[in-house]
Amino acid sequence: NVDLEVFLGQLVLITGRSGSGKTTLLNLLAGLDRPTSGTINFQEQDLSQLSEGELTKLRRRHIGFVFQSFGLLSLLSAYENVELPLRIAGWDRGERQRRTEECLGLVGLSDRMGHRPFELSGGEQQRVAIARAIVHRPSLIFADEPTGELDSVTGAAVFSLLKKIVDKEDVTVIAVTHDIAMAEEMATSTMELSDGSLDSNKED
DSSP states (O other): OOOOOOOOOOOOEEEEOOSSSHHHHHHHHHHHHOOSSSSEETTTTTTTGGGGHHHHHHHHHHHEEEEEEEOTTSOOOHHHHHOOOOHHHOHHHHHHHHHHHHHHTTTTOGGTTTGGGGGSSHHHHHHHHHHHTTTTTEEEEEEEEEETTSSSSHHHHHHHHHHHHHHHHTTTEEEEEOOOOGGGOOOOOEEEEEEEEEEEEEEO
């Protein structure tokens, strides 16, 4: 019984107890899982009508992901981790370099781009992951517990960065989080998933 409409330029928070289905909801919205009933529309496309190949292509072009565990490749530098989606998408070398450096600068890591993940703090690794999520200019970013591995101060900085990304990159962020107190004031809307329903706690 979830009914949700999200618009460009919003930071939407989804909260709920462990096991309430928050990650499942994100997977459905991203086309990683298929719903057994109902529809999920992205830019006027019904995701349930797309093939796996079409869904993969849509995600590569229009969607970015930020995970709790960062998901960085350990043998690659911060620069190489962020650049990788552009390589996969076939961007030319000059454009890859400009955009990668732009995104690392946006998250405050211009001076750390040559470092590998093990040389970075948890907060720095998550900032690299955010830069990687936005590098291909998606219109939508899903963040699944992006502060789950971070202390409260660093977590607040990450949500502040996500808000900055929404404003500067003109994207939408849908984030699942337990850290509602630190993030709520930055959000456009906050919703709680409980017993299969999504209830709005705050909406601007």
